[in-house]
Amino acid sequence: MNNVTPEAMIQICLALPLVALLLVVVAGRIPNLREACTITVSSVLFYVTCCLAGHVFSGARPHWSLGDVMMPGFEIAFTVEPLGMLFALVAAGLWVLTTIYAIGYMRGHHEINQTRFFACFAIAIFAALAAAFSANLFTLFVMYEVMTLSTYPLVTHHGDEKARNGGRVYLGILLSTSVAFFMLAIAWTWSVTGTLDFTEGGVLATAFSEGKISQRQLAILFCLFAFGIGKAALMPFHRWLPAAMVAPTPVSALLHAVAVVKVGVFSVLKIAVYIFGIDLIADTHAGDWICHVAAASILLASLVAMTKDNLKARLAYSTISQLAYITLGAAIATEASIIGGGMHIAMHAVGKITLFFCAGAIYVGAHKSNISDMRGLGRAMPFTFGAFLIATISIIGLPPGGGAWSKYFLALGAVDSGKAFLMGALMISSLLNIAYLVPIPIRAFMAPVETPEEDTQDKHSGAGGWKIKEGPLLCVVPLCITAVGSVALFFFANHIYQWLLPIVQAGH
Amino acid sequence: MIEYLDFHLPVLTIVVPLIAAPLCVLLGARTMAKLLSWVVCWITFGLSVWLVAKVSAVGKISYYLGGWEPPYGIEYAIDPLNAFLMTFISGMGAIVLMYSGPSLSDEVPQSKHYMFYALYLLCMTGLLGMCATGDLFNVFVFLEISSLSTYALISLGKTRRAPLAAFQYLIMGTIGATFLLIGIGLLYQMTGTLNMADIGVQLESYRTAGVVVDGVQGPPHWEGSRTMLVAFAFLTVGLCIKMAVFPLHTWLPNSYTYAPSVVTCFVAATATKVSVYAFIRIVFGIFTPTFAFELLPLDTALWSFSLVGIFVASIAAIYQTNIKRRLAYSSIAQIGYMLLGISMANQHGLTAGIVHMFNHALIKGGLFMAVGCFALRLGSVHLDDWRGAGKTMPWTSLAWATGGLGLIGVPVTCGFISKWLLLTAAMENELYPVAALMLVSSLLAVIYIWQVVEVLYFSPPSEKAKKATEAPLIMLVTTWVVVGATVVFGVWTTWSAGLAGDAARVLLGGGTP
Amino acid sequence: MSSDQFFGLYNYWIVVFLMMTGFYIVIARKNMIKTVIGLNIFQVSVVLLYITMGKVTGGTAPVIPPALAGQHDAHDQHDTHAAPSGHTPAANATAANETVDHGHADHVTELAHELAHELTHDATGDAIHGVTETAGVIYTNPLPSVLMLTAIVVGIATTAVALSLIVRISEDYGTIEEDEILQMDRRQ
Structure with missing residues (x-):
């Protein structure tokens, strides 16, 4: 890849998911070929993304524009900067694993319409990458909506009454918030600044100093963005996320732990950094309202999560809570909080996808979806629950989980901004995380009867006549990899910090 | 030969279908008439494309009918706006005609087919003529040609309600056309000319410079005269009836519902848009935006009626179980978006209004074509009978969903382009409440479209849906051509938005066409 | 407005009177034939409007x-x-x-x-x-008259279409009273 320019790499990155889409449709009748295509393409994609990341993290800002194809004056253009690159890297990397996992899950579960499933998946990944690379709000919005629509068939995959209701909430909330608030906010930004380009240091600062937009209007605009990006699942527009859990688990895993929700918070971060500019937010306190909403969202979602017995529902509420961390990071808008938010995209993605993989593996392997039914299941599924435990540690923010670093930076940011109550909210939330996540693997290993210590390293040593009955191999391997990954990220955090540093320093 | 055709291009696009119409009747035979109308429609489309290419290359074309110069001869004035309209009208005409075969055989007795083809061509003639002509009285004549043939086409519907709907439309339509005639008469009385450009010039000089009486320069009449006001009122109201603007829309739902599916496809895609075009011409070409929007509160009136219409019609659409009627109400709402754009009277707004005429023609045409497919296979256009048809008619259902997304205005469909342009135009004019309401209203479309999508895909199949098979290939292909176009023009807008932009520039810049 | 002006404009008063009569009949009458008659009166008033504006005293x-x-x-x-x-x-x-x-x-x-x-x-x-x-x-001025020739032709065509529609409605419903027809439709 040495002789390929970064600009060309953008094109390749965006083209590959579409190639995958084409291959999946063409090879739809031969499942093995179809899956082979997806895996090959996704691996190549990950490789290209890594190459591109090398360029971007060493300071390049490749740009590629389609020109005014879409609309006179509004162009579809892509510029890769560190935040988007990090997100793209996470999405592309986890796509490979999810594809492998999905094969195991979908076949193990004898799902229908698998071709449609993999096809829509490819479109969703395309939209995620395109959104990550977007150079202006217009492109971001278009891709955001493409993602909403391409995931609708995935959410309603089962095609029954439950799927319909879930899909209705999903599409209803995501579409209406994006149309009513997000689009309005974009148009407002455009009418005030005359540009929609993501610019280092923000574009609204000039408009503010020229008096085209008042302090209060800035705060309202920030709210419009934060609520308009429904995918960030800020309360009270969070209902779609639990509703989307009717989807097959790989969808919940990749899309509702990684791609879809992360597009949401990523957009919020990106807008805070490149449209508002962190200095402007800090100076005008534009993010104050959202700080409160996000803090409330963190706590409330955690509390609701405790009441949920369905594992996927609990994870969904946990996601809502964790997403609010990132929104909070954007709203606080200090250097540390932005880096913490960006880092949390990666940390939470790897951690949460592990948890969802586990939920799916338990469902396929033991046909259980309620937490109360999982007592003692750890003996039968040691790998799965071991991974679950590791990921839990990362989500809570304890070393050696990657989440420890991102939460540390977020807390640092909260302290920097002088808002002590936010610090309190973060701490309480961490305790709540422990309360609703840790008992799951503990009970799975310990309860219900006294049994010898479980050795997760050796599945043949399970005592008491417990037979090891894991999910399909293709399900278990990916979740082990991501679990290891969430620990590895702990030791890797310094690099991410270095990568993200330019985005907060550029404005100064 | 080529030069000869090239010279007579503006009139040929109209004369060709006009001559073919009686020929269809004379031929009498079903297949012959069908063949003839197919050929003629595609020729007309070809001529329009030629015309639009020529206009893009050389600018406005003036063609004098019979060589008589305006203002006392009839002029056909072709500029980017009407060339654009003529292209998509003849294009939709041709494609719907290709589509029509099986649906027509199902819904209209064989013996009447040649009549259908004749009427169809006449209707197209009328619509194209309204676009092409630069003569105000000619507009009226062509309006009546298209209207009369539409009444007859609607009455071909299967049920006995079809003639009733046609009759109701006839009454409303004739009142509208007669209003138009009164307005034209008053304008003629003031200016002594029927050429639109000339009327525009005369009225403008009357308002800005005053008139010379016995060699003495009179004062300017900024406010216009009372005759001018009355003429303006009659023309506006008359055209609003034909456009089906909200309180004057009552004729539309029944007509669209009970007409044969093919007729609905064509009429819904084209007829109201041509009236919108005539409206734009009259407001911008004859009366000038200054008169209509600054002296008179036409902009406020338009956007308030539009917004109320959008909301009322969209909500009404949600409650319709007859899909054709549902789409008919949706059409009323969509006219509101076009008028919203026009009422802003600036470059962006007008572009949005014009481009939405085109985009909506595609979207609504595509949706009605999908409805036609369902009507053919399920024998019903009621929501209940459509349950679960997504399984037996996957391609038609997907066409509906895709077209529906266009109507909702999600990105990558052409509906988004219109919505975006409209939104930015509203922002530019600082009409923030209008912008917000417009966005909220577009969510209503989500409800009435998605309800049908859910019924198609998620409900247990009805008896009819179980037995149904996929629509005939020709209908499916043509439907997908139109639905595909909604996506193509949602990504590639150089042509649609570009031409609409040119047209808006001409309208705003020149004042006269 | 002086009486001279008032009576001087008598032709317009006639036009307005006819126009409103026709319009009222169209709106108020539920019998379809009568509606068409109203429509015709309405159209005739416009014909008169044109003719009267083309007339030149002593011409x-x-x-x-x-x-x-x-x-x-x-x-x-x-x-x-x-x-x-x-x-x-x-x-x-x-x-x-x-x-x-x-x-x-x-x-x-x-x-x-x-x-x-x-x-x-x-x-x-x-x-x-x-x-x-x-x-x-x-x-x-002959032009208004010429225009009206066209308008009359259009009017006749409209009437013809309207009447033929009424014939079909009458065949299908057995009545041409709009109220009764609507009632019949509602009952279905």
């Missing part, structure tokens, strides 16, 4: 007197047909250019424009509108 039918016609033939043979049809100010001018004494052309053009502009002052206009003075003969 004669726009047919060239034989005597003059002979002159014209001698003068400019192939252009005779243009003379009487000059209807707009500009047209008058052009017609005059072609058929009348060429030296007077400019004067006639001015005159025609003045007339047109005077018109805009005075909405009644009928007294002066479309005056075509050719060698001392005043013609009535």
